[in-house]
Amino acid sequence: MSATLSLPSRFARNRVSTGGAVLLFVILLAIAVQPFAGTDPNAIDLLALNAPPSAAHWLGTDGVGRDVLARVLTGGALSLEIACGAAALSLLIGFAIGALAALGGKAADSAVMRFVDLVMTLPPVVLLLVLASITGPGIGATVLVIGLLSWPVTARMIRARLLELRERDFVIASYGMGARLPHIMRRHALPNCVDILVVTATLQIASNVLLEAGLSFLGLGVPPPAASWGNMLNTARSTAVLVQYPWQWLAPSIALLLTTLAINFTGDGLRTALDPRSRSR
Numbered sequence: 001m002s003a004t005l006s007l008p009s010r011f012a013r014n015r016v017s018t019g020g021a022v023l024l025f026v027i028l029l030a031i032a033v034q035p036f037a038g039t040d041p042n043a044i045d046l047l048a049l050n051a052p053p054s055a056a057h058w059l060g061t062d063g064v065g066r067d068v069l070a071r072v073l074t075g076g077a078l079s080l081e082i083a084c085g086a087a088a089l090s091l092l093i094g095f096a097i098g099a100l101a102a103l104g105g106k107a108a109d110s111a112v113m114r115f116v117d118l119v120m121t122l123p124p125v126v127l128l129l130v131l132a133s134i135t136g137p138g139i140g141a142t143v144l145v146i147g148l149l150s151w152p153v154t155a156r157m158i159r160a161r162l163l164e165l166r167e168r169d170f171v172i173a174s175y176g177m178g179a180r181l182p183h184i185m186r187r188h189a190l191p192n193c194v195d196i197l198v199v200t201a202t203l204q205i206a207s208n209v210l211l212e213a214g215l216s217f218l219g220l221g222v223p224p225p226a227a228s229w230g231n232m233l234n235t236a237r238s239t240a241v242l243v244q245y246p247w248q249w250l251a252p253s254i255a256l257l258l259t260t261l262a263i264n265f266t267g268d269g270l271r272t273a274l275d276p277r278s279r280s281r
Contacts, residue, residue, distance in 0.1 A: 010273035017269020024262035027076065027255075034073035041070040041227050050245050060247040062235065072251045075227035076259065082142050082222070083208035087201045089147030094154025094200075095193065099185045101155070102162035113159070120152045128211065132220035142221045146211050150204055157196050158189075165192050195274040202267035206260045213256055229256045 012018055045051075045065035053060045059068040101112040128149055135141035165171060171188055179187075209229075215221030216230025217237075224231055229252040236242070236249035 020265025039070040071227040086146035094151035098155035098158025206263035
């Protein structure tokens, strides 16, 4: 006798993923509350340069007297904004290309997949740095660079799903009634790929947070004075700061670690919950 479990129930069975979702909720709540806290992340306090954690500044200040906690939370909001925007761009490109390959015929499939193979053979780190150096630093440029880097895997997964879907009777009937490719993609392909897109988006957001931090650390992402976990670590990279003022690099490092872990755990839980094999016990 098998009982069908709902999506929340299947997700809740994985305690690690549930813990990750709770942690992610706490992080997002803290980031959302920051604008109402009344602390300007770019405000300079010349009387509190490199101040240690205290009642006035819970995580201390940096070398020019800016509140570290405010900058960590503001930087988290910006990092997640960039990561989500890049994931959305990547999923849009990946879905369109994967659907075109699967539903556009043999010639389109061959041409598109050879292009995907070509993109996947390029060294991702080198390609990332080249694109970032071309576009220059900036929020929009960072979203564009990261989004253009991570779509090939999504395209392959979408193609694999739709190769099986295109043989279904309702898709064949739609073609027989004169439906064109955009209609097939919107009416049949997209609803049947929602699970892939949701899980891929979640895992890509975690990866994109790390990519954005890396680019900002190298000076190719979010430009100062805007706060980002990457450029905060770049500011604190000197030996004197590492040894004498550890709160300046520990705070963004721990925030980066906890956020990526929480998103990854949540994504793993969603992947398991959306797996058809987990719907019955």
